[in-house]
């Protein structure tokens with residue numbers, strides 16, 4: 001379970017990027033975090049993953065407080081940031097082994113995991129190449145693979161579909177569904193409404209740091225007018241905020 005309680009982030013003592021956010025993500029859910037540019041999605045994800053500290057409030061991942069029990073909390077999730085441009089000098093396989101080392105994944109387990117993920121993402125042939133020679137989509141794939149090396153209960157992904165070709169996006173969506181169906185959590189941010197519409201069990205819509213709506217897509221459709229496209233609902237939500 002992910003529990004976000006009264007979380008606020010103020011940048012430079014002036015700019016409130018996230019304002020008194022409350023959110024609970026339950027086991028078995030794919031949870032979409034939706035919002036326009038600058039809404040506060042990445043800021044929330046950075047607080048969730050312990051990259052930055054909340055100005056106020058509390059965040060727990062599987063009961064572990066990200067501020068006071070950081071290591072235990074961090075072990076429970078795998079994180080895919082919004083830019084995959086990192087560790088460019090490493091070869092793909094070196095990066096995966098590096099991630100597996102950090103999370104103390106036994107040699108045999110990691111080998112099987114790398115083989116199975118590489119096959120799914122059709123990246124086997126490139127694992128011996130440096131990441132700097134990869135396309136954006138290939139970098140995205142290797143970062144996703146790295147985040148999954150320790151088989152985390154909670155997946156946290158910031159705009160994960162960006163740059164993936166249709167086959168890879170399809171595979172990732174299937175993997176997200178399988179993970180949620182096994183009783184685990186997937187939380188991801190997006191401003192691509194169709195992605196959320198297709199795979200999320202619940203969504204939260206955030207704008208100007210505040211949650212405007214949280215619930216199932218069905219509830220959202222009922223909440224607004226029947227049969228209206230998510231895009232219209234989304235515009236309605238954000239325009240009048």
Ligand SMILES: Nc1ncnc2c1ncn2[C@@H]1O[C@H](COP(=O)(O)OP(=O)(O)OP(=O)(O)O)[C@@H](O)[C@H]1O
Pocket residue numbers: 011012015017035036037038039040041042043044191
């Ligand atoms: N390090 C920072 N210092 C100051 N302000 C910041 C910082 N990071 C983000 N902001 C501001 O906080 C607000 C929320 O930004 P954030 O990156 O969380 O939005 P987002 O929903 O992820 O947007 P996008 O979809 O464009 O990535 C924006 O107004 C942004 O300019």
